[in-house]
Amino acid sequence: MAKKKIIILIILIIFILTTEVTAVSTFRIMAASSLQEPLNEIKDKFEAESRDYSLEINYAGSQMLFSQIKMGVDFDLFLSANYNYLNQLSRENIIAKETIFARNELIIIINSQNEKINNLEQLISSDYSLLLADRSVPVGDYTGKMIKNFLDSIADPKIRQKIKTDFNSSIVSREFDVKSVLNKVKLGAADAGIVYLSDYNDDQDLYRVKIPAKYNIEAKYYMGLSYNSTSGSEKVYNYILSNAAQKIFSKYNFKRVKTNE
CATH class of the missing domain: 3.40.190.10 (Periplasmic binding protein-like II)
Incomplete structure (x- = not known):
């Protein structure tokens, strides 16, 4: 009986050691409400391709999102329909870098x-x-x-x-x-x-x-990366600029942008 318990215990230890445990990292995106349809599809595609990533998207008017960020809401990316909001956050060292990602x-x-x-x-x-x-x-x-x-x-x-x-x-x-x-x-x-x-x-x-x-x-849409961003945030940032994501934006009548804009 004791021998059987030892065998079971060994099997459990081997199972635990050989099972890959992947921690899922969550990244928060603050996005203009007009981006909801394409961004939801981009989120699904990105998460399917990167299973250790989870995207949490908060949709609202760009002005409201800007106000929330100013009040200290934690975020990784800010996707705005107005450059002025990103520019102000950049001057205050809240945004590290920015780019146009859609028109x-x-x-x-x-x-x-x-x-x-x-x-x-x-x-x-x-x-x-x-x-x-x-x-x-x-x-x-x-x-x-x-x-x-x-x-x-x-x-x-x-x-x-x-x-x-x-x-x-x-x-x-x-x-x-x-x-x-x-x-x-x-x-x-x-x-x-x-x-x-x-x-x-x-x-x-x-x-x-x-x-x-x-x-x-x-209308030009701008994306800003938080100053507190990680390499994971950069991966999401770059994915939104990728050909795969740009095709989805085109599907919803947005104009594509060049990656060097």
């Missing part, structure tokens, strides 16, 4: 229950109610610049002022993240809204209208 542009979305329009001019001259992002968040700032580009193209100051007044009066709400604009227009809280191209995925409840390049704004 985007604005589109108009219309609730499918409404009569179709074909361009920005028709939207601005229509009586459609509008949902926009707040100017304090990147997509809202880009929207404001795009509208300014359009208004600046109107030579007559009286006509320009009237169009500006009519446009502003059609805004029923300003949201603090792009997903809120998208979902509320889809639910009929407003007739139309302005979001990123990447937010539109051939949804049957919405149709999209292109904004001419001469008015549109190219």
Whole structure:
């Protein structure tokens, strides 16, 4: 009996010594809400390829994430739709290095229950109610610049002022993240809204209208690596710039970037 117990004990010791125990390292990513779909897919692919890594992603508006980081929230990577936030964190030695990792542009979305329009001019001259992002968040700032580009193209100051007044009066709400604009227009809280191209995925409840390049704004997404980063964080940083990850961004209508940008 004692001999049997010794044999069992030896087998258990051998099993323990020969079984590979891998500690999983968790890395926290603070990411703009407009990145949710591609980044979730990138997360799944990365974790499948690197089983000792786990990515925890916190999605919110870039401004909110910036505020959380300023308050001391622990993070490894910050993915922002606005460079100003990264620049400020870099100056304060919170971000060690940064790069552009994706590009985007604005589109108009219309609730499918409404009569179709074909361009920005028709939207601005229509009586459609509008949902926009707040100017304090990147997509809202880009929207404001795009509208300014359009208004600046109107030579007559009286006509320009009237169009500006009519446009502003059609805004029923300003949201603090792009997903809120998208979902509320889809639910009929407003007739139309302005979001990123990447937010539109051939949804049957919405149709999209292109904004001419001469008015549109190219949104650039920046990634910052925490000053407290480890070599593991760098691996995640580099993976987001990899061809595999860039293909996923392209799938969701983001524009790819060159790795040396």
